[in-house]
Amino acid sequence: MAQHTLEVIVENSPGVLARVAGLFARRAYNIERLSVGPTSNPETSKMEIVVNLDGHVLEQVIAQLDKLVNVISIIEILPDEVQPIVHDTQPDYQN
Amino acid sequence: MSAMNGASSLVASLEAAGVDVMFGIPGGAILPAYDPIFSSSIRHILVRHEQGAGHAATGYAQVTGRVGVCIATSGPGATNLVTPLADAAMDSVPVVAITGQVPSLAIGTDAFQEADIRGITMPFAKHNYLITDPADIPRAIAEAFHIASTGRPGPVLVDIAKDALQKMTDFNYPTSVSLKGYQPRTITCAESITDAADLIAQSSKPVFYVGGGVIKANASRELFELAQLLGAPVVTTLMARGAFPDSHPLNLGMPGMHGTVAAVTALQKADLLITLGARFDDRVTGKLSTFAVNAKVIHADVDPAEIGKNRFADVPVLGDLKHTITALIPALKESLAKNRPDLTPWLRQMNSLKTTYPVGYDIPTDGSLSxxxxxxxxxxxxxxxxxxxxxxxxxxxxxxxxxxxxxxxxxxxxxxxxxxxxxxxxxxxxxxxxxxxxxxxxxxxxxxxxxxxxxxxxxxxxxxxxxxxxxxxxxxxxxxxxxxxxxxxxxxxxxxxxxxxxxxxxxxxxxxxxxxxxxxxxxxxxxxxxxxxxxxxxxxxxxVNRDAMVWPMVAAGTSNDEIMIARETAPDWGSQEL
Missing domain, CATH: 3.40.50.970 (Thiamin diphosphate (ThDP)-binding fold, Pyr/PP domains)
Structure with missing residues (x-):
């Protein structure tokens, strides 16, 4: 399984880290690495989450993360490519 | 805008949200709110246990389609709401729970009747709030009702510190709610509707797999029209009973662990599942790897995380079901005009199963009550x-x-x-x-x-x-x-x-x-x-007789193909060429 890095923009409010961490825990997804930091907007924070998941499970992680009301956007950072995959507030299933 | 304390602001917010009834029990931390409740237009029904308040809010919501409201105090009052809120989450019921919390300065000190109900409900609540500033109350209530009732409905909890209820504030109920991280899609993408219609028109053994989402979306009438149009069999899950009339000849009944032979077999043998607001729950699919192995799947749901969660969707259709089905009807008419498969053999097989294996029971021979x-x-x-x-x-x-x-x-x-x-x-x-x-x-x-x-x-x-x-x-x-x-x-x-x-x-x-x-x-x-x-x-x-058993039955973890109609009795598949 390849490592995937998700850049998650969240509301800068109490309890958001617990929501994200809790979601990973209860759905039995493993977090490889996690960092949280500020963004240029004081109302939001940026989480970088590295996971060892692929395909269907990775899609589920993103879909479930996206359901958290405090999660604003999810971008998958691809190591070797310039263009990141942008997951807006609703995943696009239409291809 | 008018000056009042947080408690009055809470009750004014609930009134502004259109609440006409709530179920609850007062206690220390929520007590300030019960003073304005005493003179409010909202009917408050004093229950005997907070769990009763939560399930009553759920029952109210399921019957009316409106948001059910329950209210309790901190600590045990709040934890007694945990079961009904988890219940509402699993069945997608719009419920707003208001709980009192210990004063903000006491939070985290293990104060009397303190429980972190926001943390406790975080795993299953659709969203929740801890309010310590009275100025935040109207917005939190407006957002809670919006989140609970839109998209896939669910429970939202608003926990309010006692001092936030006591302090003075300006009441200003927001006229609209805008949440950057919560924008449920309602309008269905036209392309996915066309794909779904085309796939249906190519199918000779389709079945409507109808879940509770059809009822949540108030889309029964649309479903009726769609089912009549195609003339394909319909199965209604435990959460969808009543979404399509049981008396209708196309209705094969409930699928799943205790479903009818016809409904279970229809899903198993179909070449297409037209899934509407259902979630491929284990009680419906049985052993997932053997579920409907030859079927393609159209999965229409308002929750993107449900689509493809348990079963790959060949055609995902994201959007509000009422809109989806409404759009699917003309699209399907168009597709069927080009190609109308003959469903007669499939319907004949399913009707034969329905007639041969109706749900039934044995009358006890000892004269006891069945x-x-x-x-x-x-x-x-x-x-x-x-x-x-x-x-x-x-x-x-x-x-x-x-x-x-x-x-x-x-x-x-x-x-x-x-x-x-x-x-x-x-x-x-x-x-x-x-x-x-x-x-x-x-x-x-x-x-x-x-x-x-x-x-x-x-x-x-x-x-x-x-x-x-x-x-x-x-x-x-x-x-x-x-x-x-x-x-x-x-x-x-x-x-x-x-x-x-x-x-x-x-x-x-x-x-x-x-x-x-x-x-x-x-x-x-x-x-x-x-x-x-x-x-x-x-x-x-x-x-009643205590030895009566529920049949048919697909034992937990086994394949739907192993459905039993009575103890150690499988249906006679001999005459069925499926």
Missing amino acids: PQYVIERLGKISGPQTIFASGVGQHQMWASQFISYEYPRTWLNSGGLGTMGYAVPAAMGAKVGAPDTTVWAIDGDGCFQMTNQELTTCALNNIPIKVAIINNESLGMVRQWQTLFYEGRYSNTNLESKRVPNFPMLAEAMGCIGLSCDRPEDVDATIEKAMSSDNQPVVVDFR
Whole structure:
């Protein structure tokens, strides 16, 4: 399984880290690495989450993360490519 | 904008949100809110246990389609709401729970009646809030109602520190809600509708796999039109009973662990599942790897995380189901005009299964009362307008199997969480939401002993529900599993409830009419007697045979292909070329 890095923009409010961490825990997804930091907007924070998941499970992680009301956007950072995959507030299933 | 304390701001916000009734119990931390509640236009129903408040809010919401509201104090008051909120989450019911919290400076100190209810409900609540500043109350309430009722509905909890209720603030209810991280898609993408229509028109063995989402989206009428248009069989899951009329010839009944042979087989043998607001729950699919192996899947749902979660969707259709089905009807007409597959052989096969294997039961030879017969008569005598709420277990399955549901929102049960004790408080909430409709709780003797205290609430607040206790003096479903899988070793499933308690006396003690019945020939008269009283709750103790079992059955973890119609009896597939 390849490592995937998700850049998650969240509301800068109490309890958001617990929501994200809790979601990973209860759905039995493993977090490889996690960092949280500020963004240029004081109302939001940026989480970088590295996971060892692929395909269907990775899609589920993103879909479930996206359901958290405090999660604003999810971008998958691809190591070797310039263009990141942008997951807006609703995943696009239409291809 | 006007100045008031946080408590008044809370109640004004609830009024502005359109709340007409709430269920709750006061206590220390929420006490400031109960002062303005005393003079509010909102009807507050004082329940006897917070769990009752939560399930009542759920029952109210399921019957009316509006947001159900419950309110409790901090600590134990709040933790008693955990079960009904988890229940509402699993069954996608719009509920807003208000809880008092200890004063903000005491939070984190293990203060008296402190519990981190926001943290406790985080895993299942659709969203939740901890409010420590009274200025945040109107916005939190407006957002809570918006989140609970839109997209895939669910429970939202608003926990408010006591000092935020006491401090002065300006009341200013927001006119609109905008949440960057919450924008449920309602309009369905046109391309996915066309793809779905084309796939349907190529299919010769399609089946509508209808879930509770159709009822949540108020899309029963649209579904009816769509099903008529295609003329394909329909199965309605436990959460979708009533979404499509049981009397309709295309309805094969309920699929799943205790589904009909026809419904289970239709899913198994289909070449296309037209999935509408269902979620491929394990009780429906059986062993997932053997579920509907030859079927392509159209999966229409408002929740993007459900699509493809358990089963790959060949055509994902994201959006509000009412919009989806409305758009699918003309698209399908167009596709069918180009190519209309002949569904006759498929329908003939399914109808033959429906006729050969209807749900049925054996009448006990010892003259004792058959639980299925009681439930069947309840359905027949009460009629299709009646609302039924059931507990969880054998009686729930029989109530789903042996009552004909013709309309949406007439069948309430705890499908996802499987909450024993759901029936009485949910029926109470349903009756409050639909006061002119007959509401029957069909409960087991085990379930009934978990939440019957709310009958006192019903008696005192003019909520005349009717309760049929299907008393088999056992935790019946567990006993059935012990019969089938544990060699009849009945460990701790014997409740002895034909001896103690005396249910009719218990009912009378709570201000209800108490009746009992243990002979088949008395069933109709007893039901009619219960139906004749409409100003007092009625409880009927139906003392039934304890050995009756729920059939058909797909044993947990096995394939739907291994459905049994009775103990060690599979359907005769010999004549069926599927």
